[in-house]
Amino acid sequence: xxxxxxxxxxxxxxxxxxxxxxxxxxxxxxxxxxxxxxxxxxxxxxxxxxxxxxxxxxxxxxxxxxxxxxxxxxxxxxxxxxxxxxxxxxxxxxxxxxxxxxxxxxxxxxxxxxxxxxxxxxxxxxxxxxxxxxxxxxxxxxxxxxxxxxxxxxxxxxxxxxxxxxxxxxxxxxxxxxxxxxxxxxxxxxxxxxxxxxxxxxxxxxxxxxxxxxxxxxxxxxxxxxxxxxxxxxxxxxxxxxxxxxxxxxxxxxxxxxxxxxxxxxxxxxxxxxxxxxxxxxxxxxxxxxxxxxxxxxxxxxxxxxxxxxxxxxxxxxxxxxxxxxxxxxxxxxxxxxxxxxxxxxxxxxxxxxxxxxxxxxxxxxxxxxxxxxxxxxxx
Ligand SMILES: Cc1cc2nc3c(=O)[nH]c(=O)nc-3n(C[C@H](O)[C@H](O)[C@H](O)COP(=O)(O)OP(=O)(O)OC[C@H]3O[C@@H](n4cnc5c(N)ncnc54)[C@H](O)[C@@H]3O)c2cc1C
Numbered sequence: 001x002x003x004x005x006x007x008x009x010x011x012x013x014x015x016x017x018x019x020x021x022x023x024x025x026x027x028x029x030x031x032x033x034x035x036x037x038x039x040x041x042x043x044x045x046x047x048x049x050x051x052x053x054x055x056x057x058x059x060x061x062x063x064x065x066x067x068x069x070x071x072x073x074x075x076x077x078x079x080x081x082x083x084x085x086x087x088x089x090x091x092x093x094x095x096x097x098x099x100x101x102x103x104x105x106x107x108x109x110x111x112x113x114x115x116x117x118x119x120x121x122x123x124x125x126x127x128x129x130x131x132x133x134x135x136x137x138x139x140x141x142x143x144x145x146x147x148x149x150x151x152x153x154x155x156x157x158x159x160x161x162x163x164x165x166x167x168x169x170x171x172x173x174x175x176x177x178x179x180x181x182x183x184x185x186x187x188x189x190x191x192x193x194x195x196x197x198x199x200x201x202x203x204x205x206x207x208x209x210x211x212x213x214x215x216x217x218x219x220x221x222x223x224x225x226x227x228x229x230x231x232x233x234x235x236x237x238x239x240x241x242x243x244x245x246x247x248x249x250x251x252x253x254x255x256x257x258x259x260x261x262x263x264x265x266x267x268x269x270x271x272x273x274x275x276x277x278x279x280x281x282x283x284x285x286x287x288x289x290x291x292x293x294x295x296x297x298x299x300x301x302x303x304x305x306x307x308x309x310x311x312x313x314x315x316x317x318x319x320x321x322x323x324x325x326x327x328x329x330x331x332x333x334x335x336x337x338x339x340x341x342x343x344x345x346x347x348x349x350x351x352x353x354x355x356x357x358x359x360x361x362x363x364x365x366x367x368x369x370x371x372x373x374x375x376x377x378x379x380x
Contacts (some may be wrong), residue, residue, distance in 0.1 A: 001027055001101035001261075001298070002027050002028065002101055003027055003028040003029075003030060003032070003098075003099065003100045003101055003102075004020060004025070004027065004028070004029050004100055004102040004103070004104065004297070005030045005032060005080075005098045005100035005102070005103050005104070006029060006030065006031045006032065006103075006104040006106060007032045007080045007083075007103065007104065007105055007107055007109040007237075007270045008032070008033065008104075008105070008106030008108055008266070008268070009031045009032065009033025009034075009035070009038075009039045009062075009074070009076060009232075010033070010035075010039055010040075010042070010106065010108055010266070010286075011039070011041065011042070011061065011266060011283065011286045011287060012106040012108065012265040012266025012267070012268075012269075012286040012287075012289065013031060013033070013039070013104065013106035013265075014031075014062060015062045015265070015268070015286065015287050015289075015290035016104045016106060016256050016265055016290045016293060017029050017031055017070055017072055018066075018069070018070065018290070019290040019291050019293075019294040020294050021070055021099060021300075022060055022067070022291075023291075023294055023295060023298060024298075025052065025294075025298060026222065027101075027245070027293065028073060029070070029073065029297070030073045030075060030098050030100065031072045031073065031074050031075065031364060032078060032079075032090065032092065032098065033074070033076045033077070034076070034077070034078070034079040034080075034093075035076065035077070035114075035125060035126070035127075036076055037056075037076070037126055038060055038062065038074075038076070039060070039061040039062055039270075040056070040059035040060055040061060040126055041060075041061055042124070042125075042283075043189040043204055043283055044058070044059055045059075045123060045125075045126065045128070045129040045208075046056065046123055046150055046153035046154050047153055047157060047315050049129055049133070050088065050123075050129055050132065050136075050157045051134055051157045051160055051270050052133060052161075053163065056079045057127065059126065060161050068222045068267050075092065075098070078093055078094050078096075079093040080092060080093075080107075080130065080237050081093050082237060082238075082239075082241070083103065083237070083241040083242070083243070083259075083262070085239070085241060085242060085259050085262065086279055087260075088100060088101060088333070089100075090103065097327075099210060101261060102261045102262070102263075102297050103164075103261065103262045103263075104199060104263055104264075104265060104293065104294075104297065105238070105249050105257075105262065105263070105265070105267050105268060105269075106264070106268065107233075107234040107237070107263040107268050108231075108233070108234060108266055108267040108268055108286075109124070109231030109232055109233045109234055109267045109268065109281065110124060110231060110232050110234055110250055111123065111124040111128070111227075111230075111231055112227075112228050112229050112230045112231055112232050112254045113227065113229075113234060114145065114204070114205030114229055115206075115347070116204075116205060116207065117145065117204075117206065117207055117225065117227050118206060119207060119225070120145070120225040120226060120227045121135065121226045121227070122153060122197070122226070122227055122228075123150055123154050123226065124231065127278045127370060128264070132154075132226065134223075134250060135224045136158060136161055136224065137212060138161075138162065139163075140163055140164075140224050140246075141163070141164045141166075141211075141221055141222050141223050142154075142155075142158045142164065142165045142166070142219030142222060142223070142224045142225075142226065142228075143166045143168060143207075143211060143212045143220050143221075143224070143225050143226070144165065144166070144167045144168065144225075144226045145168050145212065145224035145225070145226070145227045145228065145229060145376065146167075146168075146169065146189055146192070146226060146227060146228035146229040146230075147167045147168075147169035147171070147174035147175070147187070147198060147200070147205050147228075147244045148175060148228055148229075148230065149175070149314045150176070150228040150230030150313075151169075151174075151226070151287075152167070152174060152175075152187065152190075152191070152314065152316045153165060153314060153315060153316060153317075153329050154226055155167050155191065155196045155317045156190075156194065156196075156315070156317045159194050159195055159196055159317070162243065162325075164197075164211070165195075165196045165197065166196070166198075166199065166220050166222065166237070166328070167191060167198045167199065168196040168199050168200065168202050168204055168212060168372040169198065169199065170199075170200075170201070170202065170203060170204075171184075171201070172200055172201050173185060173187070173188055173200055173202060174187045174188055174198070174200070174356075175187050175192070177329075179359065180325070180327070180333060180349075182254065182333060183333070183347065183359055185340065186317070186340050186361065187321075188200070188320055189324060189341075190292040190316050190317050191317075193295070193317070194299075194317040194318075202214055202215075203215035203216075205217075207225050209224075210222075210371055211223075211225070212263070223250065225373075228234065230305065231267065231281060233247060233249070233267060233268045233270070233279065233293075233295050234268060235249055235268065240261065242259075243257050243259070243262065244257075244258065245278060246270070247270055247277075248264070248267075248268050248269060248270030249264040249268055249269060249270060250270050250271075250272065251263065251264050251269055251270065251271045252271065252272060252274065252276070252302055253271060253272060253273040253274075253302070253305040253306060254271075254292060254293070254296045254302035254303070254304055254305050254306060255269055255271055255289055255292055255293035255296065256293070256296050256301075256302045257299070260296075260297075260301055261297070261300070263293040263294070263297045264293070265286065265287060265289040265290055265293045266285070266286035267280070267281045267285075267286060269289060269293075270304060273305065273306070278308070280308060280310075281313075282311070282312045283352075284311040284312070285308055285309075285310075285311075286307060288306075288308070288309060289306055290303075292304045292305065292306045295305060305314075308326075309324060309371075309374075310323070310324055310325050310326045310357075310374075311323070311324045311371070314320050318343070318362075319343070319361050319362055320360075320361070320362055320364065321360070321361055322358075322359065322360045322364065322367045323357070323358070323359050323375045324358045324367070324371035324374060325349065325355075325356050325357030325358060326356065327349035328349075328351070328356075329353045330351075331349035331356055331357065331373070332349065332350045333347055333348070334343045334347065334348060334349070334350070335347045336348055336366070336370070337363060337366055338361075338363070343362060344361060344362040344363050345360070345361055346360045346361075346363050346367055347356065347359045347360075348361070348370060348372065355370065355373070355374060356374065357374070358370045358371045358374065359373045
């Protein structure tokens, strides 16, 4: 292959470019990114960067040495608008195009929005974080819709800035579908212990200058409103490409699409393994998929399959939450160190006598020991 286009200049795209070089590819790599910024890391956007304790430079994914050694042809501030596999071309929003023998799709996701909340802040990009950070001035009251990972981290950061925070969550407990009721209660306790007013089981109707209006008409007063209600994979530019999209770009177990010269990685990749389709929205997944996708792209066929570690972390208040594996609601949860009322504990999920998931609050050492032998979902 003479030239490979990587579409999406964030974590998954950068890891793919690094992996292409690591696996010996010495042709051209064009890295196409809709954002103006050089590739940066998103996790600090809801944590230290939002708190004002991390600089934009500290987010950069590539240092000067990486930039020199990778020899990337950057096209930043430009969106890919179409993929024409027959012509081996990626069309660009500036009217240009890139001819490429191989394509890595790494377009991630956009923050989902809610009807009636068009004026709310969302948090996906550096520009989103800059806008939200400048709104978090002393004395403002913050309402956050959604108590998932991003909503909880924004709440935590806002409390660290001394702001009044209300979190509005439709579920009975935060993160309950991911963690189950017992650990969801721990997340709720973290909010309560740090002065966040968490209101679960509420339905929101819209927002105005006074705050957030609930479906029952109650007003939750707020000066700054943030919605943290998930993301939507970016696949619109692939219309007409012939690739199957739907909750991401469909691939086989090796992250290869219907076309052997097109692979997908990161939050946008919807891979199918043992008849099950999966898409993950976590940092480690975006990083770990690149070696597999790139090996298959260079081989021109699926020679390796992806096995996810299912590792996620989240920093909330004084706690670091870590999760590994793929627990299901019917797995048995037990505490192997501490208990749910303590500030540090480790719990495991078991299924058919095997450990299938580990969760820790402030106990990285034991967590890391227990996650190693985890039973992972079968790959094809
Ligand atoms: C605020 C925040 C905090 C997070 N914290 C954590 C955490 O603590 N732990 C954890 O495990 N994960 C965390 N994550 C998730 C993690 O950052 C993502 O899983 C990761 O960024 C996914 O990388 P990606 O490259 O697949 O997608 P993205 O990071 O979404 O990047 C996709 C890139 O593609 C660009 N793009 C999209 N469409 C086009 C197009 N048509 N043409 C050109 N470019 C395009 C986008 O502009 C974007 O730059 C966090 C995410 C956010 C937003």
